[in-house]
Every structure is written in structure tokens, then in C-alpha cells.
Amino acid sequence: MIIKLINSPILFHLPIIFIGINFRSIKSKRKKDIILRKNKIRVGSYLYPMPVVIIGVNVKDKPNFMPLAWVSIVEYKPPIISISSHQGHYTNIGIKENQTFSVNTPSKELVIPMDYCGLKSGKEIDKSDIFDTFYGELKTAPMIKASPLNLECRVVKTIELETGHDIFLGEIINAYSEDKFLTNGIPDVKKMNVIFFSMNDNNYWEIGDHVGRAWSIGKSYKK
Numbered sequence: 001m002i003i004k005l006i007n008s009p010i011l012f013h014l015p016i017i018f019i020g021i022n023f024r025s026i027k028s029k030r031k032k033d034i035i036l037r038k039n040k041i042r043v044g045s046y047l048y049p050m051p052v053v054i055i056g057v058n059v060k061d062k063p064n065f066m067p068l069a070w071v072s073i074v075e076y077k078p079p080i081i082s083i084s085s086h087q088g089h090y091t092n093i094g095i096k097e098n099q100t101f102s103v104n105t106p107s108k109e110l111v112i113p114m115d116y117c118g119l120k121s122g123k124e125i126d127k128s129d130i131f132d133t134f135y136g137e138l139k140t141a142p143m144i145k146a147s148p149l150n151l152e153c154r155v156v157k158t159i160e161l162e163t164g165h166d167i168f169l170g171e172i173i174n175a176y177s178e179d180k181f182l183t184n185g186i187p188d189v190k191k192m193n194v195i196f197f198s199m200n201d202n203n204y205w206e207i208g209d210h211v212g213r214a215w216s217i218g219k220s221y222k223k
């Protein structure tokens, strides 16, 4: 009965109130109560927070850029990164043409031109002069000078999904940054002023406060 109510689109928000009232009087915070407070929400590829990067490619010898959020590290040695880009994008033509691409980390200052690149395809407009660019060893992966971190990638594998996206695995051949964005030679997330993305509600965010040291803070855990 309750499950039917929860699934009903009209009463979608009612279960929270309903369950809340019923259990407010129960003082003990049992695990069961917590589970009952959960509502099933619309299924989606939620992942919070999401990175967002600017992919740089050459198409017919001209730079083209697009924002891309479906990016992930897949291997440490050699360093390999994966990107998932829709087969309709101009970017895919460039990656397939040269077997190279760049991954440019956007700082907050780059959010407007980055978003513009997501509104317009290189099939419709020339995006080659939106950013000042430079090239590295691979010669065909344009990188953004103003971006605090640039990864120059060579494609090592392409998976063409029947559902519409190409997954490109790119080995990072070179990484570029500036002293002002580094701490002990490593890119510093705060100094780079990076932004994050949240999908479905379509928003950009800046980084918040430091919470703790990874592989360290957990040592203080007590059962």
C-alpha cells in the first residue's frame, strides 16, 4: 500500500511528509527508519560532483573545443583517461582524424567561453579563435593557454557504442601547467580555481572548503 503511494506520480512528495509524521514520535533512530525515509527518484546517471573539462581537437587543421563532463581516469601507469563524446559532435571527427585530443581543465574564469563551446557545434561555427592555443609533441591536439592544466592525449582505444557515444581512451603523453597553479610540483585544486558541474540541474560550481587528508583522516575512525 505504502509502496503504491510512493510510486504514484500525484503523491510523489507525500511519502516524505507521511513517513516523517509517523516516525517523529519514535525516539530511537533505528536503521529501519532511515531506510523508510528514502524515496525512489527518477533513475538517471547521477554522479555528484562531476568534473567538467574542455576537449581540444584539430578538425581539418583547425582547433575546435567542446565542454565534456563524462571524463574519467581509467589507468595510472601508463596514465589513461576516458572520454565519452556523442557521435554527432564535430569533436569526434577530429579525434578520429588525428587520433589525438587534449583535456583542458577550466578555471572559473573560463566558464563563459567554455559554456559557449557547448552551445554551438563546430559544424555550425568556427570555434578556433575562442581561446589562445598552443601545441605540444603530438602536434594535432590544441591546448588552451589560459587553462591551468592541459593534458595531451593519444588515442589508444575507441569504443563505438551503438547507443550513440564514442568512448575514447587516451594515453596522457604530456601534462602542462604553470608554477602558480602547483604545490610541490603537483596541480593544486584550489590554486587552479577549478569548477565542477552538476548534470540534470545544469549548474557550475566552484570548490568549497578543505575537509581532510585522503588515506589519512580515516585512521581516526572508532567503532
Ligand SMILES: Cc1cc2nc3c(=O)[nH]c(=O)nc-3n(C[C@H](O)[C@H](O)[C@H](O)COP(=O)(O)O)c2cc1C
Binding pocket: 052, 064, 065, 066, 067, 068, 069, 070, 071, 084, 085, 086, 088, 089, 090, 091, 092, 115, 117, 118, 119, 120, 121, 122, 123, 197
Ligand atoms: C557542461 C557540459 C557538459 C557536456 N558534456 C558532454 C559529454 O560528456 N559528452 C558529450 O558528448 N557532450 C557533452 N556536452 C555537449 C557538447 O559539449 C556540445 O554538444 C558541443 O557543442 C559539441 O561541440 P562540437 O560539435 O563542436 O564537438 C556537454 C555540454 C556542456 C555544456
